[in-house]
Amino acid sequence: MNGPLCHSPGDLHEIFKAIAGEDAQDSNSVDFSSLNPESYRDRSRVLDDSMIDLSEDNAPNLRGVTIGVVEEFQIEERDPRNKAI
Amino acid sequence: MVKTIRETHKHMLAGSFTPSDLLETMWGNVESKKFLNAFVTMRNYEDVQKEAEAADARFKEGTPLGALDGIPISIKDNIFVKGLQASAASQALEGFIAPMHATTTQRLVDHGCLVLGTANMDEFGMGSYGQQGYKGTMVRNPIDPDYFPGGSSAGSASSVKSYQAFASIGTDTGGSIGQPSHCCGLFGLKPSFG
Numbered sequence: 001m002n003g004p005l006c007h008s009p010g011d012l013h014e015i016f017k018a019i020a021g022e023d024a025q026d027s028n029s030v031d032f033s034s035l036n037p038e039s040y041r042d043r044s045r046v047l048d049d050s051m052i053d054l055s056e057d058n059a060p061n062l063r064g065v066t067i068g069v070v071e072e073f074q075i076e077e078r079d080p081r082n083k084a085i
Numbered sequence: 086m087v088k089t090i091r092e093t094h095k096h097m098l099a100g101s102f103t104p105s106d107l108l109e110t111m112w113g114n115v116e117s118k119k120f121l122n123a124f125v126t127m128r129n130y131e132d133v134q135k136e137a138e139a140a141d142a143r144f145k146e147g148t149p150l151g152a153l154d155g156i157p158i159s160i161k162d163n164i165f166v167k168g169l170q171a172s173a174a175s176q177a178l179e180g181f182i183a184p185m186h187a188t189t190t191q192r193l194v195d196h197g198c199l200v201l202g203t204a205n206m207d208e209f210g211m212g213s214y215g216q217q218g219y220k221g222t223m224v225r226n227p228i229d230p231d232y233f234p235g236g237s238s239a240g241s242a243s244s245v246k247s248y249q250a251f252a253s254i255g256t257d258t259g260g261s262i263g264q265p266s267h268c269c270g271l272f273g274l275k276p277s278f279g
Contacts, residue, residue, distance in 0.1 A: 002164060002189045003262045005241050005273045006252045011090040012274045014152045015252050018196045020276065023188040 090251050094152045097144050104140035104155025108133060108199060111157040114249045115201065120230065122222040123244040125162045126170045127202035133157075136199050143197070154197030159250040161241050162203040162219065163210060166190050174206045174219040189254055204253055205240030213264055215239025226269060235268030237261040242269040 004015035023029040087093045096102055112130060140155035149155070160166050163173035165183035167190075172178040186194060194200065205218040215224035215236040224239035226232040227247035234243045238255025242265035245253050255262045257275040266273030 001257050001275055001277075002187075002254055003257055003274045003276050004252055005238065005245050005255055005262060005266050005271050006090065007245065007271060008089045008091070009272055011252060012272050014090050015193070015254075016274060016276065018151075018153055018198075019189045019192050019254070025188050 090152060090156055093156065093251065094149075094154075097155060098149070100144075103137075103144065104199070105134065105137040107155060108137040108157055111201065111249060111251075114247060118227070118247050118249055121225040121227060121243045121247055121249075122205055122218055123224060123240040123247065123249055124159065124202045125172065125174060125205050125219045125240070128166075128169060128200065133199050133201060140197055140199070150195075150197035153193065155199060156197070156251050157199045157201050158193060159201055159204040159241060159244040159253040160187075160190055161238055161253065161255045162206050163256060164190060164203075164254060166200055166203055169203055171203070172219065173209045174217075175208045176220060193254070198252075201250055203240075204238070204244055204250075204255075206255075207237035207239060207261075210237040210256060210258065210261055212236045213260065215243070215265065228270060233268065235265035238265050238273075242266060242271055242273075245269070245271055 002019065004012050004019070006012050006015060022031040087096055093107065097104060115124065115127065137155060140149070143149050143154060162171065165171050165185060165187040167183055167186045169183055170179070171181055171183040190200065205215070205222060205224050207213070207215060207217045211217070213236045214233040216233055218224050218239065224234050224236070224243050226234040227243055238253070238257070238261050241253035241255040244250045246269040255265070255273070257263065262273040262275050
């Protein structure tokens with residue numbers, strides 16, 4: 001699956017808006033446009049402007065967004081710089 | 086220094102600098118940070134410069150294509166960029182030139198993005214550290230080159246973090262966007278189908 005890497009959630013939003021949608025060249029691609037808006041909103045809520053404050057460019061703000069943490073990846077960090085994040 | 090695409094777009098709208106200025110800076114970073122091994126293949130600078138000049142003109146006329154107009158980006162080496170080698174960082178595919186843009190690439194080009202080149206990766210995406218790159222190269226983490234940048238979209242993360250590009254397109258099957266984003270202090274998104 002193709003996806004963006006950027007410096008802020010706002011930038012992800014801009015790139016994702018440009019690349020989102022069905023790919024006629026990819027048989028695995030799905031056209032979600034026929035789904036009702038509420039259903040689509042549920043699937044894309046992390047990029048919904050109402051869920052993320054994108055008003056400030058340098059203020060990545062996930063206020064209100066529920067996130068999951070995979071505990072297996074939370075290894076005891078050896079580098080103090082990682083602990084500070 | 087500007088840090089995000091949106092901030093950059095505001096500056097270009099205000100005329101603080103042009104897409105050509107930005108390209109020159111980014112290309113300078115590409116030249117000075119080759120030790121990070123973020124890229125596999127670069128486009129011809131003059132070709133990208135022409136696209137930047139076209140973006141310059143659009144901004145001058147007040148008709149930019151949007152927030153992505155004139156933004157330099159990198160594309161992972163397993164995604165087609167027309168005219169560039171698409172090898173998935175494998176010598177098995179050395180010399181294979183993409184005959185067309187991938188849909189993702191085409192959409193970004195249509196929005197005015199300046200594709201600089203293809204980003205290094207773990208060969209065929211089979212890695213999580215960026216240490217099995219093209220011709221055995223190890224991609225370095227710009228935060229500390231002694232550390233790995235995560236993979237397999239290693240060059241994507243490294244190029245963005247080191248401002249050789251403002252954004253990159255990676256691919257993710259089992260964490261290949263999320264992990265390098267995490268290791269390099271970036272934001273990544275693995276979209277759902279559709």
